[in-house]
Amino acid sequence: MNETAVVARRLSVGYGSKVILSGVDAFLKPGGSTALVGSNGSGKSTLLKTLAGLLPVIDGGLEVLGRPVGELTAKVAYLSQFHQSGFVLPLQAIDVVRMARYDQRARWKRRTKIDDEIVKESMILMSVDDLAMKPLRDLSGGQQQRVYLAQVLARRADLLLLDEPTAGLDAPGRAAYIDALNFERSRGAAIVTATHDVGEASTCDRVLLLAGRVIADGPPNVVMTPENLLETFGIGLTKVGDQLVVTEHHHDH
Numbered sequence: 001m002n003e004t005a006v007v008a009r010r011l012s013v014g015y016g017s018k019v020i021l022s023g024v025d026a027f028l029k030p031g032g033s034t035a036l037v038g039s040n041g042s043g044k045s046t047l048l049k050t051l052a053g054l055l056p057v058i059d060g061g062l063e064v065l066g067r068p069v070g071e072l073t074a075k076v077a078y079l080s081q082f083h084q085s086g087f088v089l090p091l092q093a094i095d096v097v098r099m100a101r102y103d104q105r106a107r108w109k110r111r112t113k114i115d116d117e118i119v120k121e122s123m124i125l126m127s128v129d130d131l132a133m134k135p136l137r138d139l140s141g142g143q144q145q146r147v148y149l150a151q152v153l154a155r156r157a158d159l160l161l162l163d164e165p166t167a168g169l170d171a172p173g174r175a176a177y178i179d180a181l182n183f184e185r186s187r188g189a190a191i192v193t194a195t196h197d198v199g200e201a202s203t204c205d206r207v208l209l210l211a212g213r214v215i216a217d218g219p220p221n222v223v224m225t226p227e228n229l230l231e232t233f234g235i236g237l238t239k240v241g242d243q244l245v246v247t248e249h250h251h252d253h
Contacts, residue, residue, distance in 0.1 A: 003029075003030075003066065004027065004028070004029060004030075004063070004065075004066055005028040005029060005030050005032065005064070005065060005158065005159050005190030006026055006027070006028040006034075006051060006062075006063070006064055006159070006190065006192065007026070007027055007028075007061070007062070007063040008024045008025060008026040008027075008060065008061065008062050008063075009025060009060055009061040009062075010023065010024075010025060010059070010060040010061070011023075011024040011025070011026070011047075011050075011057065011059070011060035011061065011062050012024075012057075012058045012059035012060055013043065013046050013047050013049075013050040013055065013057065013058055014043075014046060014055075014058050015046070015055065017058070019058055019059075020041075020043045020046045020212065021042070021043025021044075021046055021047055021210060021212060021213065022059075022212070022213055023213050023214055024047065024060070024208070024214055025214075025217075026208065026217075028190050028192065028206075029190065030158065030188045030189070030190050031185050031186075031188050031189070031190060032185075032190050032191075032205050032206070033181070033185065033190070033191040033192075033193070033203075033204040033205050033206070034190075034191070034192045034193070034204055034205065034206045034207070034208065035192075035193050035194075035195055035200065035201035035204040035206070035207045035208070035220070036048065036192065036193065036194040036195070036208050036210055037195060037196065037198060037201045037207055037208065037209050037210065037224075037232065038196065038209065038210035038211055038232055038233075039196060039211070039232070039233050039234070040196075041212075042210040042211050042212060042232070043210050043211075043212055044163075044194040044195075044210050045081065045163050045194055047194075047210075048078070048161045048162075048163050048192065048194050049078075050062065050069070051064060051069065051076075051159075051161050051192060052073075052076060052078040052161050053069055053070030053073055053076070054078070057069065064076065064159060065158055065159060072158075075157050075158040075159065076157055076158070076159045076160075076161065077100070077152045077153075077155040077157035077159070077160045077161065078152075078161045078163075079148060079149065079152050079160075079161065079162045079163055079165055080163055081163045081164050081167070083144070083148055090135060090137070091135070091136050092132065092133050092134060092135055092136065093123075093128060093131045093132055093133070093134050093135075093136055093139065093147045094119065094123070094132040094133065095136075096136055096147050096148065096150075096151055097119050097122055097123055097147065097150045097151045097154050098111070098115070098119055098154075099151060100119075100122075100151045100152070100153075100154035100155040101115040101118065101119065101154060101155075118154050118156060119154050121153075122150040122151070122153035122154040123147075123150045125150065125153055125176065125179065125180040125183060126146040126147070126149050126150040126153065126173075126176050126177070126180055127146065127172065127173070127176045128143065128146045128147050128150055131143060131147070141168040142168045142169050142170050142173050144168075145165075145166075145167060145168045145169055145173070146169065146173050146176065146177075149162075149165060149177060149180065153180055153183075153184065156187075157189060158188070158189055158190065159189065159190050159191075159192070160184060160189055160190070160191045160192070161192050162191065162192070162193045162194065163194045164194060164195060164196075165177065165193060165195075166195070166197065166200055178203070191204075196233075198224055198229065201220060201224070202220040202221075202224065203220075204220060205219070206218065206219060206220075207219070207220045207223050207224060209223055209224070209228050209229070209231075209232040210232065211231065211232050211233075215228055215231050215232050216228045216232075
């Protein structure tokens with residue numbers, strides 16, 4: 001296991017020469033969790049894609065698992081917001097999860113017993129083992145999301161990059177997701193999650209509030225203040241009991 005999962009120095013990310021997010025300084029250890037929090041267009045998905053090696057760095061430095069970004073893709077698992085494979089091909093749920101094992105063995109080698117055990121364990125963790133032989137296209141949106149999360153788990157990656165992972169999940173699905181993340185962290189995997197859900201972000205070790213730049217960076221109880229959330233989302237949020245409520249509107253972002 002590497003001593004660091006992600007190290008970013010004055011990082012700028014975007015598309016082509018267009019910078020979407022700049023000024024990112026980040027350090028993530030194995031077993032740690034970081035939430036990227038912001039509204040649409042804030043740069044959180046762009047940063048995840050850059051960490052995954054899908055977009056080139058525009059400026060600054062970035063190391064993933066102790067190497068330049070993109071060199072250890074087999075040890076990185078990325079969950080996109082959008083999934084198309086299940087609708088292009090008539091795949092069963094278990095086929096989707098098995099795809100995670102392709103990069104873990106040489107192309108000419110057959111699937112092993114260990115592969116099958118990891119696939120089964122991952123589907124059990126996300127409570128979709130009973131859906132294994134169901135066509136993906138016949139599953140509900142929440143069930144499909146759990147299958148894709150099981151695929152991420154089956155990679156046994158050192159770094160998990162998750163873009164809106166709880167989208168469409170019901171309460172049991174969210175509970176399974178939390179248990180699965182605890183399992184991943186217990187074996188030393190680091191997790192970076194992009195979300196606009198401040199409740200989900202509050203369960204992470206660290207939060208980066210983003211709005212084209214880093215508004216705040218640190219433990220959730222320190223950085224998720226009404227003032228910082230106002231600057232991040234354009235609305236003020238404050239905690240009343242266990243609920244976050246809107247306190248004022250802002251129109252500059």
